[in-house]
Amino acid sequence: MTDWPQGYGLHVLQTVDSTLNEASRIAPTATGPVWIMAYNQTAARGRRGRAWANPVGNLAATLLMRPSGNPEQAALRSFVAALALCDACVAVSGRSDGLSLKWPNDVLLNGGKLAGILLEGTGQGRDLSHLAIGIGVNLSQSPPTDALEEGAVRPVSLLSETGADVMPEDFLTELAAAFARYETQFVTYGFEPIRTAWLDRAARLGEVITAKTARSETMGTFETVDAGGNLVLNTAKGRVAIPAADVYF
Template sequence: METIAETGSTNADLIARLTAGEPLLEGHWLVADRQRAGRGRQGRQWIDAPGNFMGSTAIRLHPGEPPAPSLSFVAALAVYEAILAHLAQPVGLMLKWPNDVLLSGSKFVGILLEREGDWAVLGIGVNLAAAPALPDRETRSLAQSGPAPDRDGFAIGLADCLSRELDRWRQFGLAPLLARWLAAAHPLGSALSVHDGRGIRVHGRFAGLELDGALRLRLDDGRVHVIHAGDVVVEGS
C-alpha cells in the first residue's frame, strides 16, 4: 500500500507509470490523502474530502479470463463486502447497475475502470467521513451511519476483499459473480429509469442481467430492452 499526500488522480498516476514501462505488481494500491482531479464515470468529477478513501490499483489481464469490463462488477462486490464490515446494520446497502454502491438510496462510492494495454486500472472513492454535495444526486457518508472507519484500516480491508473477488472471477467465471451481484442489487421488478448511451431516457422494470452483465429492462409493453451502458436511477429510492 503506497500512500501519498496529494495528487491529481491516482488512476492517472498509475496509467502514467504503466505507459512509462514501470513494473507494477498486482495488488499494489496507490492511496491519496487529497485528490485534485478525481474522476468518475462519463467524465464526472469526484470531489474529495479529508478522511475519505481515494485509491487505485492495477489488475493484470490474462487470456482466457472473463471480459475485462466485468471487473466493474468485481469492484462493486469488493466494495460492498468491505463496507459491510463497518455497518452495524446492513439495511439500505445496495448495488446499482452497473457498479454503484448506494447507502439508503444515496451515492457514496465512485468506481472508475480504465484500460491500459494488458492492465485494467481500477479507481475507487468512498465517502467514509464526509459527503461532498453534488448538484444532481443525493450523497451520503458512512459517518452518517456510525463511526467513520479509519481510512488506512478501510484500505487494507478493501484490498483483501478485491483480492478475494478477483480470485473468484478468475477461477469460477462470470456467471457466479453476476448471481452474487444480483443478490445484493435492486430487486427484480424494481422501477428503473435509464439514461442510455444514445442519450435516450428509458423507463421500465428491472428484469435481470444478460450473460455478459448488460441490463435487462422490461418496458410497459412487455418487450425487454437490453442496455450495455447508461446511468440508472432506482425510482422511488
C-alpha cells in the same frame, strides 16, 4: 485487523492529481497488481469525465492490474469491486443492512450513494495491457448536494449512516482483501457466481427504472443483469439489454 492480501502492492501518496492518472503513469513499470491510495486528489473524476468530490477523510484509491481476457471480460471487474466494497463496509461497520448495488457502478447505503467505481483500460484495440479500477468512498463526509446533477442519488457517508469512524487506510485494507477473494473466485469460476452475488444485493430489482445515455432513454422493469454484465429491462417493446448507461429511479 485483516491482513494485506498476498501479491498485491500498495502505493500511498499524500497528494496527487488523480489516483487513476497515477495508475496510468506507473503502468509501464508495474510488475503486478498494485493499489494506489491518496489522501488528497486535486483533479478527481467520475464517470463520463464528471468531477468527483473528494472531501478529506474519504477513500480515494485505484487498483492497477493486468487482467487476462478481452476488454469485455475485464470490465466485469466492476461487479467484483462492488461486492468487495460491500464486504469492506460490513467489516468496518459490523452492519450489512441498508447496503445495495446500483448498476453499473455505485454502492448505496440506506438509499444514498456511498461509493462509486470507474474503470479505465490502457492498450490498443482488443489488446488490453492494463486495467485501472478507480474507487471513491464517502467514509467521513458526503459531497454537498448542490454539486450533484439533476436526478442524481443523494450522497451519504459511512459515518453519518452507521456511526463507523474509519480511516482510509484501514478501509482500504479490508477492501483489498475482499477484492482479492472475489478476484480469485472470478478467475476460477467465471462471472456467474459474481453475477448471482451481485443480483442478491441489486437495488430496485423488479422495479421500473430509467436508463439514460447521451442519445437515448429507456424505461422498463429491471429484470436482471445478463452474462455479459448488461442491464436487462423489460420494456413496452420487449426485453432490452443495455451495455452502458446512467440509471435513474
